[in-house]
Amino acid sequence: MNVVFLSHVCDRKASNGGMVYSNQIISQLQRICDRVDVLYVYENPPKWRRWKIAHAFLRSIFARNPAKVIYFDRAETRRSFSEKIQASNADVVIFDHLETVIYMRPVLDRVRLVLIQHNDEARLYKERLMKIRHPLLAPLLKAECRKLVNFQKYAYTKIKNKIFISLDEMKSETESIDFDNRFCLLPSFDSSVSEKCHDCSHGEPINVAFLGNMDWWPNQDAVNWLLEEVFPHVVTDIKLHLIGMNSDADRYRRSNVVGHGFVRDATAIWEKANIFLAPIVSGAGLNLKVAEIIYNRKSIISTPRGVRGIPLIGDPAILIKQTAIEWISALNDRRQLDELNRTLPLIQNSSLFERRTSSDRLKLFLETCK
The missing domain is CATH 3.40.50.2000 (Glycogen Phosphorylase B;)
Incomplete structure (x- = not known):
């Protein structure tokens, strides 16, 4: 089985949980598949990140897709992704994170598609939005949230195979949208388990x-x-x-x-x-x-x-x-x-x-x- 794995940013420190989870899945794929090609939208955290985010928000005002998706939509990645699928003779294409689904179009009909859903992105965005009361920013972000909800529904409709990190979110998703194949893959580790460190004696913190x-x-x-x-x-x-x-x-x-x-x-x-x-x-x-x-x-x-x-x-x-x-x-x-x-x-x-x-x-x- 040949797999192409598309993710958004390569954080070589793996300092965040999302990158750790992605690396865990890549490691397992390399054990069980004949070939695994990994491609990142950004091979390194992008320079001028704040400017790029602001530019994505401006573009999203006149676009169907939310800024969160536009930020990861790059012409050079579209070309390299299409070439990678052809060169690898891929059987399965895995979209790691919701935003990468924007690259779904060049995928051949015979290729099986999988979405890795780290979080319910729409729900997470809504929760974050509740903390923002700025009179100008709040309405803009509400519009962004609606676009993100619609994009997530689109992804769920088009991609019938999904991997969830959370059992709760997998069950919640099945209640709203019917699909063929779902799987909860908990985080996994193969490192040596640590020993208990020094017990605090009485009087010690x-x-x-x-x-x-x-x-x-x-x-x-x-x-x-x-x-x-x-x-x-x-x-x-x-x-x-x-x-x-x-x-x-x-x-x-x-x-x-x-x-x-x-x-x-x-x-x-x-x-x-x-x-x-x-x-x-x-x-x-x-x-x-x-x-x-x-x-x-x-x-x-x-x-x-x-x-x-x-x-x-x-x-x-x-x-x-x-x-x-x-x-x-x-x-x-x-x-x-x-x-x-x-x-x-x-x-x-x-x-x-x-x-x-x-x-x-x-x-x-x-x-x-x-």
């Missing part, structure tokens, strides 16, 4: 950590909520480690908060704490970092939104807390934190994210694509 790219607005919302609504009321001696791109920004500095920025060495991440926090209050899809935390058998305190889309079973190492009051209570319970510090997630939950099992399922899905 409890180390907890948040893992996420702080350029992504749902992660910003999460940490802001934690620092503003929860931490001012926590009296337990806790040290919070923020790990991820721009987590060392001045805005997050507190006496009991350490920002480490982007950490390339995975081992160094898991040495920071035995308890991780996922105070996710916005966003769509599945939180890949939560999956990675559970795979590495670290205890976690999460909002329901943080574990959304993951088919977990009850687990003493995974605490689900909804409100700020519940979070304050949990973080002020030193006895419970000490217990979490020693507890590993159940193997039934951590094994959900093992790559060796997901590769076989992905191969079966591709073989049944229409």
Whole structure:
């Protein structure tokens, strides 16, 4: 089986969850397919990015497609994509992220099409829009949102084979639009599972950590909520480690908060704490970092939104807390934190994210694509 995989931006640091998930799928495809050709709209994060975004918005005022799609529509990519399909004799073309569906037209009729839906993009856009009250910008973005909803419906209608990262969003999509072949592919990992780091003795601060790219607005919302609504009321001696791109920004500095920025060495991440926090209050899809935390058998305190889309079973190492009051209570319970510090997630939950099992399922899905 020959596959052409089209994605939008190649982030060689893989500093965001979307790029990590895409790389995981590419790795699995290379194991199970005869040939895999990978093409990016932008081989590197584009220069003058803000200007390009503004230009896309201006073009979208007079266009059917939203700015988010126009931004990734490039004539040179159209040419190279068409040439790649012909040269590789592709059996399957995979569009990674909704925006890449704009390149669907040159694909031959005999080729099977697959869409990888990282998030419900329309729902995510609507949620972000609710936070914007600017009298001029808000109406423009509402029009953009309507265009994005229509583009997503178009993609769902034209592409009958879809891969979802989130089980919840896959089920939600089946309720609105009928299609032939759907598949939930959870994030998967094949790295060695980390060991528990040093237990805090009595009198030492409890180390907890948040893992996420702080350029992504749902992660910003999460940490802001934690620092503003929860931490001012926590009296337990806790040290919070923020790990991820721009987590060392001045805005997050507190006496009991350490920002480490982007950490390339995975081992160094898991040495920071035995308890991780996922105070996710916005966003769509599945939180890949939560999956990675559970795979590495670290205890976690999460909002329901943080574990959304993951088919977990009850687990003493995974605490689900909804409100700020519940979070304050949990973080002020030193006895419970000490217990979490020693507890590993159940193997039934951590094994959900093992790559060796997901590769076989992905191969079966591709073989049944229409």
